[in-house]
Amino acid sequence: MEYFFSEQQKTIKSLARRIAEEKILPVRAELDEKEEFPWGIMKDLADSDMFRVFVPEEYEGLGGGCLDLCLVVEELSRVCSGVAISYAASALGSLALLEYGTEEQKQRYLPGIASGRKLAAFALTEPTAGSDATAIRTTAERASGGYVLNGTKQFITNGGEAEIYTVIALTDKARGARGASAFLIEKGTPGFSFGKREKKMGIRASSTRELIFRNCLIPEENMIGREGMGFILTMRVLDQSRPGIGAQAVGLAQGALEAAVDYARQRVQFGHPIISLPVVQNKLADMAIQVEAARVLTYAVARTIDSGAKNFTEESAMAKVFASDVAMKVTTEAVQILGGAGYMRDYPVEKMMRDAKITQIYEGANEVLRSTIAAELRKRKARRE
Numbered sequence: 001m002e003y004f005f006s007e008q009q010k011t012i013k014s015l016a017r018r019i020a021e022e023k024i025l026p027v028r029a030e031l032d033e034k035e036e037f038p039w040g041i042m043k044d045l046a047d048s049d050m051f052r053v054f055v056p057e058e059y060e061g062l063g064g065g066c067l068d069l070c071l072v073v074e075e076l077s078r079v080c081s082g083v084a085i086s087y088a089a090s091a092l093g094s095l096a097l098l099e100y101g102t103e104e105q106k107q108r109y110l111p112g113i114a115s116g117r118k119l120a121a122f123a124l125t126e127p128t129a130g131s132d133a134t135a136i137r138t139t140a141e142r143a144s145g146g147y148v149l150n151g152t153k154q155f156i157t158n159g160g161e162a163e164i165y166t167v168i169a170l171t172d173k174a175r176g177a178r179g180a181s182a183f184l185i186e187k188g189t190p191g192f193s194f195g196k197r198e199k200k201m202g203i204r205a206s207s208t209r210e211l212i213f214r215n216c217l218i219p220e221e222n223m224i225g226r227e228g229m230g231f232i233l234t235m236r237v238l239d240q241s242r243p244g245i246g247a248q249a250v251g252l253a254q255g256a257l258e259a260a261v262d263y264a265r266q267r268v269q270f271g272h273p274i275i276s277l278p279v280v281q282n283k284l285a286d287m288a289i290q291v292e293a294a295r296v297l298t299y300a301v302a303r304t305i306d307s308g309a310k311n312f313t314e315e316s317a318m319a320k321v322f323a324s325d326v327a328m329k330v331t332t333e334a335v336q337i338l339g340g341a342g343y344m345r346d347y348p349v350e351k352m353m354r355d356a357k358i359t360q361i362y363e364g365a366n367e368v369l370r371s372t373i374a375a376e377l378r379k380r381k382a383r384r385e
């Protein structure tokens with residue numbers, strides 16, 4: 001398929017593929033097994049300017065958009081989704097700053113993120129607040145010189161490893177959806193510590209950790225946007241980041257498809273390679289169709305975002321839901337094509353299947369996003385009447 005990438009996008013994509021093949025492939029099983037954060041690979045990505053992709057040029061970035069970021073995430077995820085999400089989470093943690101940050105905040109934080117010296121993270125989820133973000137309990141009370149944060153965030157990607165955190169906290173409990181605000185919080189701030197590091201089914205190279213705030217004083221100038229904008233900003237950030245999960249899912253599915261084709265070509269049963277069996281051919285063809293359809297939708301939504309479109313909630317949710325469901329189906333089929341070997345850790349597809357599951361859950365569970373899409377459809381219908 002011809003996707004009409006710019007020269008920069010072609011370069012970024014091929015560089016990301018090279019890093020994935022040369023640096024990630026040899027260690028992915030070990031990273032998964034040891035649940036080890038991939039600092040060595042983060043350094044390789046930084047040295048190749050991959051963290052500059054999603055940062056504007058005036059802050060030492062390459063000025064790429066959502067599609068550029070998706071291309072890197074897809075290529076990394078084709079080999080290891082745990083590494084890909086550690087990279088992508090830094091973009092997620094930067095999005096609020098990029099869109100709503102002051103000039104001073106951008107000058108202060110973005111060059112460090114662009115260089116890859118500092119990872120970022122985004123912290124919304126809490127034990128009481130998953131799909132229902134408005135149920136967060138972390139508070140940010142006004143104090144002399146700023147706000148004092150108290151509360152615990154849960155399941156935060158890059159938790160403990162990132163230097164810069166975008167944290168959503170309640171500045172006014174009584175104001176409901178208008179009662180939250182966003183803060184930039186640096187690792188090492190007194191009163192900010194890390195709790196449980198989760199042991200996960202998949203994406204095990206990534207860090208998923210609790211953030212704990214105990215009387216943590218944050219200066220006023222670290223608020224992103226205005227007081228009360230926390231949830232609006234969160235929705236906007238997630239709308240922009242969901243194609244990245246779509247790209248993660250596409251990469252995963254592509255990797256699983258390639259592994260299944262390779263295996264089916266060399267596995268001989270009943271005197272012939274199993275790829276000569278119509279049932280296997282049908283499976284592979286369906287997998288390929290689904291992967292390409294997920295890729296087309298993900299790229300199209302990323303391009304819509306890059307075009308400066310104002311509202312893309314529905315499209316962004318569609319890309320994430322569709323691609324993640326494809327990743328789950330395709331990786332499961334890949335395991336089936338490899339038969340018993342597919343179930344073994346000697347082959348990559350069991351890891352890909354474990355890694356795929358999370359794409360249906362985070363950044364909005366697919367059930368919730370289907371409701372979001374339906375709500376947009378309802379609104380559109382009402383506008384037509």
Ligand SMILES: Cc1cc2nc3c(=O)[nH]c(=O)nc-3n(C[C@H](O)[C@H](O)[C@H](O)COP(=O)(O)OP(=O)(O)OC[C@H]3O[C@@H](n4cnc5c(N)ncnc54)[C@H](O)[C@@H]3O)c2cc1C
Pocket residue numbers: 089121122123124125129130131132154155156157158200208358361362363364365366367368371
């Ligand atoms: C590995 C990992 C990394 C993560 N990284 C981050 C991160 O970096 N930052 C961050 O803030 N969060 C992060 N999260 C949190 C993630 O976004 C949430 O787990 C996700 O939004 C779902 O919330 P929950 O787990 O509380 O599930 P729940 O909200 O408890 O949902 C449980 C089930 O109920 C269903 N459900 C709930 N409400 C509805 C509804 N209204 N309609 C239909 N179905 C519904 C869900 O679809 C799901 O199947 C991460 C989670 C994981 C597992």
